[in-house]
Amino acid sequence: MRTVRTRVLLLAAVVAAGLLGAGTSHGAPGVAAHVPERAPEQAAAGPADDCSGQTLPPSSAESGPKVQEIKHRGTLIVGVDQNSYHWGFRNPQTGRIEGFDIDLARAVAKAVLGDPEKVTFKTVPTAKRIEAIRTGQVDLITRTMTITCDRWKEISFSAPYFASGQRLVVPKAAKVTTMAQGLNGKRACVADQSSSQAELKRDSRGASEVKVQENQLDCLVLMQLGKVDATLTDVALAAAQAAQDPTVEVAGETIAPAHMGIAMKKEDTDLVARVNQVLVDYRADGGWQASYDRWLASSMGASSAEYQK
Template identity: 30%
Template sequence: MKLNRSKIRPLLLLGLMVTLLTVLSGCGDNLAQQDVMARVKRTNHITWGVKNDTRLFGLMNIKTGEIEGFDVDIATAISQEIFGKDVDVKFVPVTSNTRLPLLKNGNIDALAATMTITPERKKEIMFSDTYFNAGQAIMVKKGSKIKSVKDLTSGTKVLGLQGSNSVANIKKYAPDAKVLQLADTAQAFTALKSGQGDAMTSDNGILYGLNRDDPNYQVVGGTFTNEPYGIGMNKGQEKFAKAVNQALKKIEADGTYQKIVDKWFSKVAGFDGSVIK
C-alpha cells in the first residue's frame, strides 16, 4: 500500500506542535514549582512582575526604558535584603489581567503589582504581609456632579480594570451603575478623558498618580474599601514567603521602607498618609 506523503506531512507537523506545546507547558509548571530561594541563590537572578502603566507604582520611563515606581523599589529592596546587593533583579510588565497567569506559569518569581490581598486570590497563590494599605476610590473630571460612590446611579458609567477586584467592589457599592472594563490603567484613563465613562475607579494611590498627569481630574469622596497590597508568590514557596516577610520587617526597621515612601508619595497633593503601611 502506497502512502500519500501530502497527507503524512500535515499529520507529522500537527504531532510535533502538540509535543512542543506539551513540553513547554510542562517546563512552565516545573519552573513555577521550583524552590525560588534555592534557584535564586544558585543563579543570582530573580524576576518580578510589576505594572508598567501605573504612575507612582510602576511606570515605564521612555527615556531610559526602565520601569520605575514604588513597587519596583520595594521589590528591589526585598531582593537585595534576601539575596544580597549584587543580585540581578529583572522586571516583567504585567497587567491586572495577566499577573496571576504569568506567576502561576512560572514566567516570574513574585508579584509586586498593586495587588490586593483577597480570600479568593489566597486560594490560588500565597501572599506576604501587607506592604501598602490602599483603598478604592473614584476619579472624575473637575466640575462633575459625582462627589462620591453614592452618586454612581443607573444613569452613570464607571470605568474599571479587567482582573481587578475594584470592578466587583463597584458592583457592590454602586449596583445600579454600568461598568465598562478596560485592559489597563492607561486605557481606562484615556476612556475617561474621551467621555466613555463618567468616573474611573481604582485604588486611591493609582488614581492620585493619574491626577498628577492631568489636574483637570480629581479624586472625590475618599476611600470606600480597604485594599491591602501584598507580594504574590506561588503556592508551595513557604521558604520564600518567610524570607520576604522578614525582609519587609527589616527594611521597615532600618528606614529603607520610609525612604521609598517619601520618594514616591511625599509630594502627592491630597494623598492621605494614613494609608501608608
C-alpha cells in the first residue's frame, strides 16, 4: 500500500511542472483493472448531454487562419493532463508524457505540421480547461474532456473520439455493487469543473458530503488516506485509477452516458474542421485502435467496440 500511495503522490506532485516538452513516447505495461460487467437492470441512466452534432464537417483544407498560425509557429500547443494513467501521464521510467490522449495530440500534429514531434504540451487542471482554450493559452485540449451542451456555449468540440459515462471508484474492501450503495450516506469526491461534479450537483444520490479537488487523481489520494469513500469520475479515468492502485476497483452501473471530444476555440472553425478530418483518418488507418490496444485494452477490455460508438 505504501508503494502504491507513494507512486500516486509522486504523480500528483508533477502537476507543478507546467510546460512539457515534445518527444517520442514509450509505453509501460498496464495493470488490469477489475471492471464489473453491467447487469441488464443496471443500464445507463440519464440523458446524453453531449451536443456532439454541433461540430463541423471534416475538411483537409490548410488555408484557414488558425491552421496557418500553427504552421507558421511550427508547433501545436496542446493542453493535457499528466496525472491520468494510460491517458496523459508522466512515465516515471522515461520522464516522457504519454497515453491515449497524447497519441491523439501527436496525430493532429502530424497531420497539420507533418511531424508528430512538433507538439508542445501544457498541463491544464480540469477546472482551467475552458479558460485555457478561450484565452489562447493552447490551440486545443486533448484531456478526457466530455462534450456537453453547457460547454458548447463557450468553446467548440471536435466530433466524438471516445464514448464515455460516469462510474464509481471505491476501495475493494467496501464491496460496493451499485451506484446507490456506493454514494448513499457516503463521502464522495469529484474533480472541480468536471462532468462528475455537474452530475452530483444535479443529483447527489444521497452522498453525505462531496469533496471537490483540482484533479481526479487527488480524489484517489484522499480515498487512500481514508478521507473519502468513493470517487465519481469518467469511465476511462475510473479504469485508469483501478489499474494504478490494486486496492481500489470500478463499481456500480454507468450513468450519464456521453462522449469525449477535442476542445478548441469557437472562432477557430478551420481548426475544428481540420481536426475532424484527422479523427476520420486516425480511425481509418488503424491509429485509434493501435493506441487503444497499447494503453487501454488492459484496463478497459480487449474489445473497443462500445467506446467507438
